[in-house]
Amino acid sequence: MxxxxxxTDEDGEVRELLMEDIRRxxxxxxxxxxxxxxxxxxxxxxxxxxxxxxxxxxxxPTGNAGEYFVMGELLRRGFDAQLADRNTKxxxxxxxxxxxxxxxxxxxxxxxxxxxxxxTEDFEGDLLDRVTIYVLVGPEHGKKPVRFFIAKNxxxxxxxxxxxxxxxxxxxxVKALERHENRWDAILN
Numbered sequence: 001m002x003x004x005x006x007x008t009d010e011d012g013e014v015r016e017l018l019m020e021d022i023r024r025x026x027x028x029x030x031x032x033x034x035x036x037x038x039x040x041x042x043x044x045x046x047x048x049x050x051x052x053x054x055x056x057x058x059x060x061p062t063g064n065a066g067e068y069f070v071m072g073e074l075l076r077r078g079f080d081a082q083l084a085d086r087n088t089k090x091x092x093x094x095x096x097x098x099x100x101x102x103x104x105x106x107x108x109x110x111x112x113x114x115x116x117x118x119x120t121e122d123f124e125g126d127l128l129d130r131v132t133i134y135v136l137v138g139p140e141h142g143k144k145p146v147r148f149f150i151a152k153n154x155x156x157x158x159x160x161x162x163x164x165x166x167x168x169x170x171x172x173x174v175k176a177l178e179r180h181e182n183r184w185d186a187i188l189n
Contacts, residue, residue: 066110066135
């Protein structure tokens, strides 16, 4: 599959847009109010005023679900695993093998739908060797199984997309993580 070119260059400046870029943009009528559309002479859906954006739900239940899904999967696979105390900085689980005396710190990042929003500082310095498990839970009433992607931060550092103006945050989509799906061995390597 053809890789989509970033809309910005290395300096964060917007590059010259091509027709293939413009075709990917949402129609203007989807992003403006009916009153503004009328002033601009743009036709919009008759119920546009009623269609307000959905309120964003708290991510805490999704994050908790991801940690418990990971914990269950680790235990099922014969690992020793312990949830960290709530709000422990930089890790969510302690993981090891029963025959080994040490436990490793593991971070869990969970979403219902991609992408995963990440802090770019997690992909620098000492944190490059930290293992992160990315969990794709799916919609609340979804029928597909939970997906797990396990990788060291250093293996994903080049896969972070950072739009212009985003200083310390970025995002990663499932395509960047696919080769790490169910790589449970990465936890101890």
